[in-house]
Amino acid sequence: MSYARYARFLPGGPQRRVFFPDFYLKMVKPQREHPPNVVVFHCPVQMTKFDVKNYLEKIYNVPVERVNTSIPFNPIVRDHQNRRWMPRDEFKVAFVTLADGQTFEFPELFAPPASEDDDEVIDSLKEKEKKETQALASRGGLPSWFGI
Amino acid sequence: MAASISRRCVRHLSTFPLLNARPGYPPSLRNVEVILPRVPRITEGNEPQYPPVKPSMTSGSKAAKQARRALWIDNVRSSDTPVEMIYLLNKRQRWQEVIKPFSLQSGYGHFFRDVTKTAVVDELPENIQTLAESGQVKTEVEVLTERVIELLMVESFSIRRKKQHRIIEHKERSQSLAQNILNLLISHLGNRFPHLTDAVVDGRCQIKSFWERGERRMQFNGEPVCSVRAKEPLGLFAQTTDEVCNGDVEGWPYNPKEIGIFQNHINPVCFPGFKYQPGHLFPHTQIYGVNFDLDRAERHNIYQEIQDNFGLMAGYAWINALAMYQGYCWFQDIPRPMTAQVIYTDGNRFSFYCYQANTLDLSENGSPWNNVCFQKTSLPMFTDVKDGKVRDFNVEALKLLVAFLINSPERH
Numbered sequence: 001m002s003y004a005r006y007a008r009f010l011p012g013g014p015q016r017r018v019f020f021p022d023f024y025l026k027m028v029k030p031q032r033e034h035p036p037n038v039v040v041f042h043c044p045v046q047m048t049k050f051d052v053k054n055y056l057e058k059i060y061n062v063p064v065e066r067v068n069t070s071i072p073f074n075p076i077v078r079d080h081q082n083r084r085w086m087p088r089d090e091f092k093v094a095f096v097t098l099a100d101g102q103t104f105e106f107p108e109l110f111a112p113p114a115s116e117d118d119d120e121v122i123d124s125l126k127e128k129e130k131k132e133t134q135a136l137a138s139r140g141g142l143p144s145w146f147g148i
Numbered sequence: 149m150a151a152s153i154s155r156r157c158v159r160h161l162s163t164f165p166l167l168n169a170r171p172g173y174p175p176s177l178r179n180v181e182v183i184l185p186r187v188p189r190i191t192e193g194n195e196p197q198y199p200p201v202k203p204s205m206t207s208g209s210k211a212a213k214q215a216r217r218a219l220w221i222d223n224v225r226s227s228d229t230p231v232e233m234i235y236l237l238n239k240r241q242r243w244q245e246v247i248k249p250f251s252l253q254s255g256y257g258h259f260f261r262d263v264t265k266t267a268v269v270d271e272l273p274e275n276i277q278t279l280a281e282s283g284q285v286k287t288e289v290e291v292l293t294e295r296v297i298e299l300l301m302v303e304s305f306s307i308r309r310k311k312q313h314r315i316i317e318h319k320e321r322s323q324s325l326a327q328n329i330l331n332l333l334i335s336h337l338g339n340r341f342p343h344l345t346d347a348v349v350d351g352r353c354q355i356k357s358f359w360e361r362g363e364r365r366m367q368f369n370g371e372p373v374c375s376v377r378a379k380e381p382l383g384l385f386a387q388t389t390d391e392v393c394n395g396d397v398e399g400w401p402y403n404p405k406e407i408g409i410f411q412n413h414i415n416p417v418c419f420p421g422f423k424y425q426p427g428h429l430f431p432h433t434q435i436y437g438v439n440f441d442l443d444r445a446e447r448h449n450i451y452q453e454i455q456d457n458f459g460l461m462a463g464y465a466w467i468n469a470l471a472m473y474q475g476y477c478w479f480q481d482i483p484r485p486m487t488a489q490v491i492y493t494d495g496n497r498f499s500f501y502c503y504q505a506n507t508l509d510l511s512e513n514g515s516p517w518n519n520v521c522f523q524k525t526s527l528p529m530f531t532d533v534k535d536g537k538v539r540d541f542n543v544e545a546l547k548l549l550v551a552f553l554i555n556s557p558e559r560h
Binding site: 032033034035037038065066097099 | 253254255401402403406407448449
């Protein structure tokens, strides 16, 4: 991760630019319900709201109304020599509200897990239990560990 | 007795009798079918000997909380005066959403409609439309057109305004036009329409109002330019049997933070512009000016949404505040629908809203009716004031203004 920082721009001053900054946007599944025109991204902590907006509008042509950001808490840990370090990578969460009435829904990427109410799952479990009890029935319920 | 009950209750169905007869055998392996004893029904001659088990009022259990809430609701419903009722409702501080009649984040209209249970109709009601085209309004408008044009010229050229930030300039321009136009119309029409002279005209009084919808509590803070209150209620704009009043309002299940509406935790306030006194407790007409950054709203393409949703929030909140001064709230619903008229102007364009509140009880299993807002938005009164002339003066806007003020209880 590069830590290049641009000098503050004042009107009339020289325009300093950083070419190829370490900027990325990772789209993630939202953890709570958002209105249909809100998309959630992870981005580096050094990116600002204006950077996120320009990134989406200029590279991907996505109209952005506004961006709200937050940085989740990342704990600092001290090792056995009392040195501070962060075991996890830092990131910033950007909540992007789309303009022009556009909506987006994060797609289902994986098959949903088998629920306990599935009839197939219940039937297969019942058959399994039946087989196990049948084996025990001929021996009066005594497990085979006690047998010869 | 115990043995007979146990024989009636318990029936063994297991295939391993030797094992299952042992006491302490885990129930999961016992294959026992349990039948509960039959509880007799309560009928005449078979009533319980003892009073019902009531939950303790001081414990932290769910039943106790529900009992305390039920007692509070009973006290609210049986309070003697409206002031006492409002005190019982607002003596405890709670988290509430602080709402203004506008917001500068898009998509808030859906939330406003959900929170006031309002259906929006893009046309003004029939009785207002016929009144605006009637002969009475025409004769008044003929005389008033000249005077209103004169007023617009005075507003643009003669009044010396201090040079200020553009947001404050927009505010002052729209609010002074709203006030002066309403003063002119009321003083001119008061002669022939006595309900206007009998009414009370409040100046720049804040309107504060609070209500509950499900788990949410709302606190509305509005700053109208002028409010006209009457002794008697205005007539209805729609009957409660109409389709419009019996529809479903779509819910908005997200966090209001997403649309720039935040919470505070203080006592809610009910203040329809005056401290409680019996008398003029029915809404007639109210006019609002601009109270936000108009340029920002236009730049972000939100201004049309603001105009579409202004009247429904301002109308409901004003009616709610006045209804609370009459002793009604969401626990004690209004016996008949209440109506109000709201106007919004930005110095040039006028928006007209006719709000009908059929119910204050916005809970899920409350009233079968929903509230309705009839509106006509963004009607320009003129295009420009230049070279000592008002260009393209629109008589339709003036007709509707006059119709709103002429609309009186006797007409219905």
